[in-house]
Amino acid sequence: MIVEVQCLPSPAGDEVRRYAHVEAAIEQIQQAGVHYEVGALGTTLEGEPDVIWPLLRDVHEACLRSGATSVITVIKVAEGGEVGSATTMDTLTAPWRSS
Secondary structure (H helix, E strand, O other): OOEEEEEEEEOOOOOOOHHHHHHHHHHHHHHHOOOOOOOOEEEEOOOOOOHHHHHHHHHHHHHHOOOOOOOEEEEEEEEOOOOOOOOOHHHHHHHOOOO
């Protein structure tokens, strides 16, 4: 399963760290040990559905735990139905990566 998640906390951070609540969400992903890439407008991650689905809730709630007063989380999910035919982040992006 490949997922792109974008957390939009309000506020995004505090006076010391401009994106503190977004960073809290990314830290949840780091702690989960899944393959991920942080992008300018969201974070893409991949793993087994039983790991990813609860992680998405943890990522969303991390923004609130870190002090955001509200958060909207946008999630895109890609999952294949055939066993052994899993598309990965690397296979999707390899043709556009510079050497």
